[in-house]
Amino acid sequence: xxxxxxxxxxxxxxxxxxCGKTTLVxxxxxADPRFCEPEWVATGDVDRGDxxxxxxxxxxxxxxxxxxxxxxxxxxxxxxxxxxVDFGLPTQAVVDAATxxxxxxxxxxxxxxxxxxxxPWVEALALxxxxxxxxxxxxxxxxxxxxxxxxxxxxxxxxxxxxxxSVADEQDVG
Numbered sequence: 001x002x003x004x005x006x007x008x009x010x011x012x013x014x015x016x017x018x019c020g021k022t023t024l025v026x027x028x029x030x031a032d033p034r035f036c037e038p039e040w041v042a043t044g045d046v047d048r049g050d051x052x053x054x055x056x057x058x059x060x061x062x063x064x065x066x067x068x069x070x071x072x073x074x075x076x077x078x079x080x081x082x083x084x085v086d087f088g089l090p091t092q093a094v095v096d097a098a099t100x101x102x103x104x105x106x107x108x109x110x111x112x113x114x115x116x117x118x119x120p121w122v123e124a125l126a127l128x129x130x131x132x133x134x135x136x137x138x139x140x141x142x143x144x145x146x147x148x149x150x151x152x153x154x155x156x157x158x159x160x161x162x163x164x165x166s167v168a169d170e171q172d173v174g
Contacts, residue, residue: 008098008125008136011035011105014113015143018155024143025107034102038093041065044085046077054087062086070124073108073115089116091124113140 011028013021028035039053043062046054065071065088074088089106097104106116117138125134145151 006132006134008095008134009103010094010098010136010138011103012113012116012138012140013105013107013143014110014140016145016151016155017109018158019144019151021107021143024141025105028105035105036097036101036103038089038097038104038106040087040089040093042085042087044083046085046087059086062088065090072119072124073112075112091119092128095125095128 013025015021025035025037029037037053039055041055041057041062043057043059045056066074066086070091071088072091072094074086076084077087089112094104094106106112108116117140121136125136145154
């Protein structure tokens with residue numbers, strides 16, 4: 001059971017990769033401590049950008065959460081070693097983040113945003129807190145650059161920068 005305010009606030013910051021979502025979320029959290037990010041879970045190392053709030057759990061634990069329909073969104077991306085890993089956002093983590101500070105802030109791509117918005121929140125909140133009348137208020141923010149060409153150029157620069165950094169690291173080790 002949870003003790004939650006009557007209205008849970010969730011800010012959904014979404015947009016293409018490399019357009020400033022993580023930067024905006026970082027600025028929000030720095031300017032206002034009420035914004036809290038939830039803890040995601042994964043069965044292996046995944047790229048979450050600058051978000052360290054990923055807890056590694058066993059495949060059995062992940063399957064249990066998935067089976068109970070307790071993920072607002074889950075995916076099966078490739079991990080750092082090229083293996084597929086399970087990656088998800090537990091409903092309870094969103095509630096915990098919203099109650100901890102006053103507003104949960106989510107830094108997600110458009111696919112995750114759609115899954116989160118389509119999630120059956122009314123039913124999930126009723127299961128988490130059966131004796132409380134909790135509502136969820138979403139604010140969606142789309143972050144992008146002025147044109148698709150700008151997005152492509154920005155991501156090309158990011159990939160080249162990561163590649164150069166990776167090569168330099170390998171040369172330092174070798």
